[in-house]
Amino acid sequence: MAWQTRTTRTAYENPWIRIREDQVIRPDGSDGLYGVVELRPAVFVVALDDEDRVALIEIDRYTVGASLEVPGGGSDGEEPLLAAQRELREETGLEASDWTEIGDVWALNGAAHAREHVFLARRLTRATDAAASQLEEGISEVRFVPFGDVVAMIGRGEIRDNETIAALAIAAIRLGRLA
Numbered sequence: 001m002a003w004q005t006r007t008t009r010t011a012y013e014n015p016w017i018r019i020r021e022d023q024v025i026r027p028d029g030s031d032g033l034y035g036v037v038e039l040r041p042a043v044f045v046v047a048l049d050d051e052d053r054v055a056l057i058e059i060d061r062y063t064v065g066a067s068l069e070v071p072g073g074g075s076d077g078e079e080p081l082l083a084a085q086r087e088l089r090e091e092t093g094l095e096a097s098d099w100t101e102i103g104d105v106w107a108l109n110g111a112a113h114a115r116e117h118v119f120l121a122r123r124l125t126r127a128t129d130a131a132a133s134q135l136e137e138g139i140s141e142v143r144f145v146p147f148g149d150v151v152a153m154i155g156r157g158e159i160r161d162n163e164t165i166a167a168l169a170i171a172a173i174r175l176g177r178l179a
Contacts, residue, residue, distance in 0.1 A: 017038070020035070036113055044118050054147055054168070055092050073087045075117075103117075
């Protein structure tokens with residue numbers, strides 16, 4: 001038997017997030033209550049320069065503090081590729097002329113409905129317009145790290161953001177860097 005939804009009600013909603021509370025029948029047939037966080041689709045960008053270095057941002061997150069991540073964020077209702085291009089420009093001041101969607105993942109699928117698209121961006125150049133939103137978002141640095149070093153940083157716990165780790169893993173597999 002699969003999960004069945006009896007009733008649904010919105011417990012909270014704003015332009016970016018909706019939290020719903022569902023009365024359910026569990027797979028074992030018993031009654032239950034399930035809270036689900038619904039987010040718009042998100043995008044994450046593994047941006048590689050000509051020296052095979054990954055663009056990472058250092059960002060101060062309201063929820064967890066300092067975090068080292070690949071550029072990314074909400075799609076804001078845009079098509080995923082357009083959102084990825086916007087996020088790369090806003091968060092790093094970079095543009096890319098070579099874009100490939102390399103996969104997608106679901107964030108926190110035990111509690112959320114949140115699809116995330118992962119893109120590989122190459123042939124990077126400086127955007128003509130400055131990355132004005134960096135300060136607003138708490139981005140203090142954009143750094144380029146050799147791809148192999150990024151994997152080691154995950155192992156040392158220097159990169160702990162799950163979307164970044166998933167995006168880098170997908171990129172590593174697609175680029176033939178992991179067996």
